[in-house]
Amino acid sequence: xSAPNSQERRACWSARDEYWKCLDCSQNDVTTCEKYKxxxxxxxxxxxxxxxxxxxDFLKYKEKIEKEGYVPAxxxxxx
Numbered sequence: 001x002s003a004p005n006s007q008e009r010r011a012c013w014s015a016r017d018e019y020w021k022c023l024d025c026s027q028n029d030v031t032t033c034e035k036y037k038x039x040x041x042x043x044x045x046x047x048x049x050x051x052x053x054x055x056x057d058f059l060k061y062k063e064k065i066e067k068e069g070y071v072p073a074x075x076x077x078x079x
Contacts, residue, residue: 004045008043011043012040012043012044012045012048014043015036015039015040015042015043015044016040016044016052018036018039018040019033019036019037019039019040020056022036023056040052
């Protein structure tokens with residue numbers, strides 16, 4: 001499999017952005033964004049989809065930590 005050309009990359013990123021925007025607007029309701037998810041998965045290589053999904057999860061976690069602060073789990077060892 002060859003690497004996506006610039007037009008294919010732009011289509012992938014655009015589909016990703018539309019899907020993420022839908023998720024943000026619907027408070028992460030995947031069923032509401034099914035159309036965008038299919039478009040995203042159709043326009044991006046599977047490995048990219050996996051990476052972008054993990055990236056979104058990380059960015060949302062980071063945003064939460066920055067907003068609410070870090071609170072260790074109860075019973076977690078103190079460092």
